[in-house]
Amino acid sequence: MSELPKPLLTADQIAKRVRELGAEITKAYQGRSVVLVCVLKGSYVFAADLARAIDLPLRIEFLGVRSYGSGTKSSGVVQITHDLTHPIEGEDVLIVEDIVDTGLTLEHLLNLLGTRLPRSIKVCALLHKPSRAIRSVPIDFLGFTIEDAFVVGYGLDWDERYRNLPYIGTIAPEGDES
Numbered sequence: 309m310s311e312l313p314k315p316l317l318t319a320d321q322i323a324k325r326v327r328e329l330g331a332e333i334t335k336a337y338q339g340r341s342v343v344l345v346c347v348l349k350g351s352y353v354f355a356a357d358l359a360r361a362i363d364l365p366l367r368i369e370f371l372g373v374r375s376y377g378s379g380t381k382s383s384g385v386v387q388i389t390h391d392l393t394h395p396i397e398g399e400d401v402l403i404v405e406d407i408v409d410t411g412l413t414l415e416h417l418l419n420l421l422g423t424r425l426p427r428s429i430k431v432c433a434l435l436h437k438p439s440r441a442i443r444s445v446p447i448d449f450l451g452f453t454i455e456d457a458f459v460v461g462y463g464l465d466w467d468e469r470y471r472n473l474p475y476i477g478t479i480a481p482e483g484d485e486s
């Protein structure tokens with residue numbers, strides 16, 4: 309595939325929405341501190357920008373996750389490849405996801421982190437594709453609702469490519485039957 313992804317959200321649109329999300333989160337957690345849990349790999353760009361848009365004391369943790377599936381399809385079977393480095397018991401935890409598609413990954417992570425007894429656990433997702441939902445999961449802070457297209461850029465990949473694209477665009481992956 310050689311052509312550039314077709315723009316869906318420009319870098320400016322994303323930056324504006326991330327600033328708004330940061331302000332919403334700052335307001336929601338006034339007087340408290342937050343542990344941001346960045347779900348790797350796709351969320352690394354979003355989490356870096358979001359963290360700088362939040363005016364609160366915060367800690368950042370990274371959760372390495374591998375979702376087994378073929379090609380562009382999620383299976384819902386999630387393997388933790390890198391765990392948090394500190395306990396979250398009694399903490400206000402905010403899971404940062406680049407995209408919620410079927411909802412299977414997020415459901416799994418909410419169950420997993422919930423067992424570690426955080427004070428609260430909420431979700432901030434940049435993108436949501438409700439047309440693909442298999443599980444209904446709460447998204448407390450949401451950037452954009454999008455149609456069912458394969459999106460890349462701003463951290464999101466196709467076969468590990470395009471993560472460094474500064475905008476979010478759509479592609480039609482070869483061999484994708486979804």
Ligand code: PRP
Nearest residue numbers: 348349350375382408409410411412413
């Ligand atoms: C993406 C995204 C979510 C998950 C969402 O990760 O970062 O973790 O898929 O899909 P779901 O709602 O259907 O479960 P991906 O598996 O592409 O891995 P990556 O973040 O390392 O690119």
